[in-house]
Amino acid sequence: MRSYAKQVNPAWWKVAVAGLVSVVIGSSTLAVRAEQAKTTKDAVYSDAQAKRGEELYAAQCSSCHAADLSGGGAPALAGADFLGFWDKTPAADLVEKIQSSMPANSPGSLTRAQAADITAYMFKANKFPAGAADLSADAAALKAINIAK
Ligand code: HEC
Incomplete structure (x- = not known):
């Protein structure tokens, strides 16, 4: 053959x-x-920034999302459900969501820097480690950091 x-x-x-x-x-x-690529486990915000975010959160977010971020009428911003929803999403998307649509009773009123500060506080509340530098408010920098549950 x-x-x-x-x-x-x-x-x-x-x-x-x-x-x-x-x-x-x-x-x-x-x-x-x-x-x-970095994740939220890589110390991507500072304690000082989280402190600034905590004050903004108490004044502008806690009425709907609860003082301890556990939610109520609005979704929880800390814990397994929140992290499961945002897992593997760039931090840019979370900052963008906050800046463009929150607080729900006054959307667009926060600056990007304020949205980044509040996000840093949310990272702290979700038990991610703090580091030396602030979480940047720059979209390109935030795209390089993934939220990790
Ligand atoms: C008047 C009530 C109200 C206030 C004040 C408010 N929120 Fe919300 N928030 C909501 C509601 C309702 C939703 C669900 C609908 C949506 O996603 O837009 C939501 C959704 C969110 C989400 C998406 C949660 C998820 O996992 O889907 C984030 C993040 C968020 N809010 C952050 C904030 C931050 C930060 C502030 C303060 C600057 C804030 N919110 C203030 C009512 C509020």
Whole structure:
């Protein structure tokens, strides 16, 4: 019987192998990049910032979300349900949600810096560690930090 396998041009195999190798190298480079992205477990806010956020929260958010962030009429902003909902979401989305739609009775009244300060307080209440630097209010910086439950 005639064997078709023997007729395969050796050069074709070299191209195929080279392609496979570059796919493997490419995906391991991506894996390294993914590891370098920060999460809320990497000390991404400061205690001083969380303190500022706590004052804003008490004045503008606690009436609906409760003093201890446990919610009531409005969703809880700390705990398993909250973290489950926001898990793997960039911090940028949370800051954006707060700045564009909260407080629900006066949306758009917070500056981005104030929304970032309140977010820092929420990170503290969710038991994420504090670090040396503030959580940035910059959208690009916030996109590089994922919320992790
Ligand atoms: C007048 C009541 C009210 C006030 C005040 C208020 N909220 Fe809300 N908030 C709500 C309601 C109702 C929802 C649910 C609907 C929605 O997501 O827009 C909500 C949703 C949220 C969510 C999304 C929660 C989730 O997991 O889906 C966040 C975050 C949030 N509020 C933060 C804040 C912050 C921070 C403040 C203070 C600056 C604040 N809220 C003040 C009523 C309020």
